[in-house]
Amino acid sequence: MSKDKIIRAAIEVFSENGYHRASMDEIALRAQVAKGTLYYNFPGKSQLFKTIVKEGFEDIMHRTQADLNAPLPIKEQILRIIRHHLDLFLESRHFSHIVFNELSNGIEQDVLDELKQLRRDHLHFLASILEAGKCEENLLRDVDSNLAAASIIGTMESTCNYYLSHPEAYSRDELEHFVFTIITKGLFISID
């Protein structure tokens, strides 16, 4: 079965080039498979892309979920969410940029809608963890959990980009610590 080879190659090529610049020829070449095989296994470029994004989201959600099964204080839960997501962002920067950001124009509307839904699902996954924590402990500020989740994702993405273009400036642990601090405690010193 060539499907796996194709997916592996497609992840590479989409990650390196983004959706539009990734060509089916390049993916076929990289997968050591004829172009026709791509179209035998997937109806088209955008469906192939969707498959990959879907797997990306499922992977990060499963990895995170698996680590949160035991009952943990919300503080520790947030730390682990950050840790797992930083893993993804740092290990495969381009891939995760695509997964989280690239809802590229020029994809058929129905596939685009599915991609948007996947993003929403992931956001709600994080939001529901926060929401649960809000009920069980009196530690979380009463803000909208979806916005809070969006803000966590945005912070991670943006700081990872900076981190990756200044590799000498910080360690991975410092980055993790920074993200945790800024997300949980904010910029201001607590003594108001």
Place this chain on the structure above:
Amino acid sequence: MSKDKIIRAAIEVFSENGYHRASMDEIALRAQVAKGTLYYNFPGKSQLFKTIVKEGFEDIMHRTQADLNAPLPIKEQILRIIRHHLDLFLESRHFSHIVFNELSNGIEQDVLDELKQLRRDHLHFLASILEAGKCEENLLRDVDSNLAAASIIGTMESTCNYYLSHPEAYSRDELEHFVFTIITKGLFISID
């Protein structure tokens, strides 16, 4: 001079389509100008794109700077930074997505480098405001200002996207208030 017409049209077309899907023919059409005029005024597509991104950054930086000239408490400064940037993100979502995110592959390396530099400059602009605030008031946590600036940008982008796809859920003021709260105070209730 057709330059202005071209730039206005190019902003529209790039914003609607992103870099790759924006075509020079479409830009010419929209600017009511012959294609040749595009190439008379700009050496090529990527230089035109660069010009626009540059103006976008300059615009937001000038608008923000102008509003911070009077000496203001850092709290107010951060609020205004957020306000101006939300203006940009909300008024021209796609344009700002391009300006802040699209460092598209498939642009000549030298132009790409210039774009990256523009992003860095903008980040340092925000970071230096935070840095100055850190010295003058004892209100800001001692974290790296560049990471802090990156985190502000990331939070704004991510929450704006969510906001824009759920237009009924919040008002613009609520969004602004949320971003300010999350950035300055974080998720946790201050009483540790």
Place this chain on the structure above:
DNA sequence: AAATTTGTACTGACCAGTCAGATTAGTTTT
């Protein structure tokens, strides 16, 4: 008269998607 703009037509490159035929693997017949 110099700079700018127009319009049209053209080139060369790239690329998503197609398709008729080749190959492989699995099954049935002899």
Place this chain on the structure above:
DNA sequence: AAAACTAATCTGACTGGTCAGTACAAATTT
């Protein structure tokens, strides 16, 4: 066990379309 058959899988040359960039003679603007 070999031969014949079948369906799934794979191949790669080819098609049609798009688009950046060019050419240039004529018109318009400054």
